[in-house]
Structures are given as structure tokens and as C-alpha cells.
Amino acid sequence: MSTKMTGGCLCGAVRYECGGQPVLSLNCHCRDCQKVSGGPFTSSLFVPIESVAITGEVAYYDSIGDSGKIISRGFCPRCGSALFGKPSLMPTVISIRPGTLDRPNEFVPAMDIYAASALAWDSMNPELPKHATLPPGP
Numbered sequence: 724m725s726t727k728m729t730g731g732c733l734c735g736a737v738r739y740e741c742g743g744q745p746v747l748s749l750n751c752h753c754r755d756c757q758k759v760s761g762g763p764f765t766s767s768l769f770v771p772i773e774s775v776a777i778t779g780e781v782a783y784y785d786s787i788g789d790s791g792k793i794i795s796r797g798f799c800p801r802c803g804s805a806l807f808g809k810p811s812l813m814p815t816v817i818s819i820r821p822g823t824l825d826r827p828n829e830f831v832p833a834m835d836i837y838a839a840s841a842l843a844w845d846s847m848n849p850e851l852p853k854h855a856t857l858p859p860g861p
Contacts, residue, residue, distance in 0.1 A: 728770075730824040732804035736779045739806070739819070743774025746816060748830060752845065753837035755786060759796060759805060763845035767808060767818035768830055775817055781806065788812070789837075789857060834858070 731738040747769040756765035782800040785793050790812050797807035808818035821830035835841070838853040847853070 728819070728824055728826070728829075730806075730819065730827075732779075732799035732802050732806060732823065734799065734802035734804075736801045737777065737781055737799045737804070737806060738779060739775055739777045741770050741775045741819065743771040745770055748821075748833045750832045750835045750847075750851070751837055752835060752839075752841040752847075753789065754840055755788070755794075756837070757840070757842070763842045764835075765805075766821045766830065766832060768821050768824075769813070769816045769818045772809075772815060772817045775819070777807075783809070 726742060726744065728741045729739065745768050750764045750766050752764045757763060759765055780800060781797045783795040783797050785795050788794045788810065792810065792812040795809040796805065797809070798805050804823060805820050806823050821827050824830060832851060834852045834854060835847050836854045836858060837856055838847065839855040841847060
């Protein structure tokens with residue numbers, strides 16, 4: 724993935740630019756991510772929070788994750804596009820929804836998490852490592 728990434732929401736009211744190197748990329752199959760995405764999983768690209776510049780208004784919805792910690796999910800209040808995630812479990816990073824990247828094909832997930840919650844009709848990539856829930860941290 725290139726070092727400089729840009730992207731934004733469907734209506735264009737929110738734009739972002741990131742110059743940081745990705746620290747983690749994954750597909751999450753937990754029920755919350757299924758509900759947020761309206762699909763079988765949510766893809767996330769985690770980058771250092773200080774490397775992201777956001778223009779436009781972003782609204783956040785907080786919920787409690789499986790870890791017991793708050794996850795703030797950012798979206799455009801105008802068009803509803805899901806854009807970011809701020810997991811309090813990892814306060815130095817922000818996740819970007821790769822579908823909002825200007826060059827989304829550069830995203831390559833490294834793993835599937837919460838695979839135990841994957842929907843029966845979800846055709847997960849068999850080459851990716853699978854974690855039944857949240858993988859162990861450092």
C-alpha cells in the first residue's frame with residue numbers, strides 16, 4: 724500500500740489524508756461490525772492517529788466492544804458513510820474503512836477476526852489467518 728492515502732465519504736462532505744504506514748489490516752466478522760456494515764464483515768485499515776488529517780464534520784457513535792472498551796465509529800452525518808473507528812483499546816490508532824479510500828484496491832487484509840461469528844454464507848479468504856474472537860495483543 725502506498726504511504727499517502729486519501730479518501731472520503733459518498734457525498735464528499737468529509738475527506739481525509741493519511742501519510743502514516745498501516746499498522747494492521749483486517750476483516751472483522753463480529754455481530755456489531757455486521758450490523759454497522761450491513762454485510763458479513765467490516766474491513767479496517769489501522770494507522771497512527773496523528774498521521775490522519777480529516778476535513779469536514781464527522782459524527783461518532785460509541786458502543787462497548789467485546790473487550791469491554793468503547794469503540795467510537797465515525798461516519799458522515801450528511802450521507803451516513805462509515806469512515807473511521809477509534810478503539811479505546813488501541814488509543815494511538817484510528818481505523819479507516821478501506822472502501823472509502825480513493826484507491827481501495829490497495830487495501831490487503833492480513834487476517835479475519837471474530838471468525839466464530841462469520842455468517843454461513845460468507846466466503847472468507849481461506850489464505851488469511853483466522854481468529855475465533857479478538858487475537859491476543861502485544
